[in-house]
Amino acid sequence: MSDTCTRILAAAEGRFADYGYNKTTMAEIATDAAMSVGNLYRHFKNKEAIALASMQCQLQTKLDAGIEAAAKEPDALDALTAFLTTRLRIGHAHFAGTRHLFDMMALINMNHRDLLLEFEQRIITALTKIIERGIEQNRFADCDAGQTAYDIHQAALRYNNPVNLKYNSLPQLEADLGRLIQLLYQGLAC
Numbered sequence: 001m002s003d004t005c006t007r008i009l010a011a012a013e014g015r016f017a018d019y020g021y022n023k024t025t026m027a028e029i030a031t032d033a034a035m036s037v038g039n040l041y042r043h044f045k046n047k048e049a050i051a052l053a054s055m056q057c058q059l060q061t062k063l064d065a066g067i068e069a070a071a072k073e074p075d076a077l078d079a080l081t082a083f084l085t086t087r088l089r090i091g092h093a094h095f096a097g098t099r100h101l102f103d104m105m106a107l108i109n110m111n112h113r114d115l116l117l118e119f120e121q122r123i124i125t126a127l128t129k130i131i132e133r134g135i136e137q138n139r140f141a142d143c144d145a146g147q148t149a150y151d152i153h154q155a156a157l158r159y160n161n162p163v164n165l166k167y168n169s170l171p172q173l174e175a176d177l178g179r180l181i182q183l184l185y186q187g188l189a190c
Helices: 003-019 026-032 037-043 047-071 076-095 102-111 113-136 145-155 162-167 170-188
Strands: none
Touching: 003 026, 003 037, 003 047, 026 037, 026 047, 047 076, 047 102, 047 113, 076 113, 076 162, 076 170, 102 113, 113 145, 145 170
């Protein structure tokens, strides 16, 4: 992604968080990105395209960080913990201070549900690899890794939901997630 696009997305994310998607204009994004509105339209056809690109970047950043954290852990249980905890921390850092959240969520849920489903599948794929590693290490019982990854993803949705991230403290969410991970491990252990 070009530096200009990165600057535009940063400006838009700030506007969307502080004023809401519906109240943000292309002119305000252009001003915040230190460019003309015409130049902004050379990069994005409309505000919705900016919002979609912003959400894609956020989801990819969170996924990449989780995968990277898991890869650093040789033990599969530690990798699972790192993956889930890293994603929680990044999501909380992003959404905890967001004043206007619901119009952006509504836009993505209504018009771009396919993006959310695509990333859900990417998350499940990353979890599947961790589960397979745990089976190979004899840390986890032999199971259908893909189904188990799906089930873990479903169980951990609370720790990725923007509303939960906004209205719950990070220490509380981390403590809750820690208990969930221990429960998951009890079910996965050999």
